Amino acid sequence: MNRILKKTQLSAEVFEMEVEAPLIAQNRKAGQFIIVQIDSEWGERIPLTIADADPKTGTITMVFQTVGASTHRLAAKNVGDYVENILGPLGNPTHIEKFGTVVCVGGGIGVAPLHPIAQAMKAAGNKVIIIIGARNKDLVIFEDRMRKIADELVIVTDDGSYGRKALVTEPLKEYCSQDPKPDLAVAIGPPIMMKFCAETTRPFQVPTVVSLNTIMIDGTGMCGGCRVSVGGETKFVCVDGPEFDGHKVDFDNMMTRLRAYKEKEEEDHHVCHLELQIESMEHKGGR
Amino acid sequence: LAIPPQEMPAQDPIARGKTVSEVALGYSEAQARLEAERCLNCKNEPCVKGCPVQVPIPRFISYIQKGDFKAAVDTIKETNLLPAVCGRVCPQEKQCQLECTVGKSLKDVGKAVAIGRLERFVADWERENGKVTPPTVKPRTGKRVAVIGSGPAGITVAADVAREGHEVVLFEAFHKPGGVMVYGIPEFRLPKSIVQAEIDTLKKMGVKIETNFLVGRTRTLKQLLEEDHFDAAFVGVGAGLPKFLGCPGENLVGVFSANEYLTRANLMKAYDAKKAATPIYKSRIVAVVGGGNVAMDAARMALRLGAEQVHVIYRRTREEMPARAEEVEHAMEEGIVFNFLRNPTRILGNEQGRVVGMELQQFELGAPDASGRRSPVPIAGSEYVFDCDTVIVALGNESNPLLVKTTEGLVVDKKGRIVVGADQKTSLDAVYAGGDIVLGAATVILAMGEGRRAAAAINELLAKK
Ligand SMILES: Cc1cc2nc3c(=O)[nH]c(=O)nc-3n(C[C@H](O)[C@H](O)[C@H](O)COP(=O)(O)OP(=O)(O)OC[C@H]3O[C@@H](n4cnc5c(N)ncnc54)[C@H](O)[C@@H]3O)c2cc1C
Ligand SMILES: Cc1cc2nc3c(=O)[nH]c(=O)nc-3n(C[C@H](O)[C@H](O)[C@H](O)COP(=O)(O)OP(=O)(O)OC[C@H]3O[C@@H](n4cnc5c(N)ncnc54)[C@H](O)[C@@H]3O)c2cc1C
Ligand code: SF4
């Protein structure tokens, strides 16, 4: 049982939660994730990146976007409530070393998992350039925290409501065109964004690391549900990843696989919204 | 030999295809005593030699003949801690019952004394009548043992080591203990309440269970031994790395490993779509590739989840199928279609990347291979298209590399199986291993047998320390 100690709403759809998980806080490294299950009987197991951790207080921080039933249920929890099951830290830590200049690109919620990586890259002595992208101003998260780390910070929004009106690939391309070009790019965000970041860096031959967010169950290599094709080979994201060479990932297949349960998810999401609405109405009515 | 073999009552094949409740209903008292009467109490005990853990079969059956069911179950438990499980899932027709004198003289293994069913009967009788006596635990020794993995191997070690008064912590990666018995083998074959009862017994013996704990990640084996003061460890992490076909199309939407399909259905309870948050793929025509227990479980589960047609695709023939005979019979009764001497060469998808069929190649049986079974030989040019929307791959499991990868100095063989000596000791001091991680995908009873040996070695080691 993991108690929720802190909860902050970062934007309309994004929540930050600090939960008790002393062992995970102690052993985790940048790039690793957890699997969260709200209740043992009927809950779904969903993967979330460890956005931050404090071994002293024995807590970890997760930042998540409410996209479906399970993330909505998690968002409905409050300080003092419990999350029944948290397994982690899972996956291989990010390979951190002094590369030189590292461009870190975060799209939407992807900025949260990017944060510990950027932090570690900076600590290893790299020059760190950070590009944050979001659909609009409301969805920009972690700006202050990233600013503390970044040697250079660029913010772009799809609609121009904040920062530059552009997609993240635009500034990424500009950095790649500079001389000397960056030594490494790290891109985390929606699959489509990671795909186009990899396409952007490919002609410049800038090595590009992406962190994949496939559907998972166990997170231990037992089910194969998280598999992706990387360089023509089948890999399991939970144990072989989550980070891979972006130039080798078959993103199209990955995106297709993410849509496997579309129908059921939409139905649940709908029901979930109704339930939450009813709950909040009851709440109001009761007061 | 005048008494006919007692059939075990089962649910109606058509009705049961729609529920997940247990198919085989078990003997009544009268049936059990009649079946027990068929045993000749052979002096040379051929059946005992067929059992991997040497259950004293004639002795326990003679107690059933006398109606002393408690004595019967206690006799089994001298060597087999999980009779309710083994009675249900052991491939008896290849083990104890294969050697039975009665079956041999009637020239039909199917007519051997139903040892497994009798075992199940007394174990159920004990549990249902509240007669389970948790083993007595010796005074605390202050020594600590870490058991990693809560499948049959881990459960056996935990019980045997706790009995000696050592403190045992059982670590399990999943949120529920039980290993394959809870995530793989379906409810309709092994009710989860039976596994839970065994776990409850362990808790009563003082065993601590840490779920959501992945050894190698949450803590490494080295941390457990060096920082957390465990005096010995047992590794029973199972096989758990699914094999795929290695043919084009295996990553299409609608292709699953049996592990994934069954975990969604069993552990995550996706069979109850209204309550469970975990989704399962909606299928009309399901093709299951493979011929073992895992394939039978996946096929029968798909039927219960509402598929209109379920096909098993197997390279050889019924004779060579490794699945338990009873499971194959049940699957056939339920209307699952068997396509023998076939194997997929590729999986076909539509524009949305979803499965729409498979290309199957036909086979014929050739000379016997290393396993002694006649080997399947492909017939050139025999490929044809088979329509289906779901493919479940049940070709077995290889060793999960995670624990080995994170444990320096743990020696494994070419297939990633942990190498152990006769007492189950690994290349590391005070670290023992057993079950599927040593044997490759094997059986519940073999995993337990290895657990027993490992526990004896651990107890001996700790007595000296
Ligand atoms: C290693 C890893 C780390 C992750 N880290 C984070 C994180 O830090 N914060 C965060 O908000 N999310 C993260 N995700 C994604 C997160 O797991 C999903 O958003 C979550 O499972 C959705 O569950 P749901 O029941 O709310 O939505 P569902 O109803 O299951 O899905 C709703 C929609 O979201 C999409 N979706 C489903 N699963 C995923 C997925 N795994 N990734 C992306 N989209 C998905 C589907 O297209 C679907 O239409 C991570 C995923 C992985 C594999
Ligand atoms: C679908 C299916 C049907 C089967 N049917 C039969 C049958 O009818 N009869 C029969 O005899 N056998 C059957 N088997 C085989 C049998 O289940 C296995 O041989 C047996 O369960 C092996 O036991 P085990 O203790 O070695 O491991 P498992 O039962 O595999 O348990 C291992 C446990 O360890 C956990 N684990 C793994 N890594 C770690 C880690 N690093 N840290 C913590 N925990 C970890 C896993 O989550 C798992 O719970 C079947 C198997 C399957 C998959
Ligand atoms: S444990 Fe299995 S093989 Fe041994 S007697 Fe029981 S059913 Fe037969």
Ligand code: SF4
């Ligand atoms: S071989 Fe058969 S008949 Fe003989 S003791 Fe064993 S079970 Fe009884």
Ligand code: FES
């Ligand atoms: S989530 Fe099951 S193998 Fe990766």
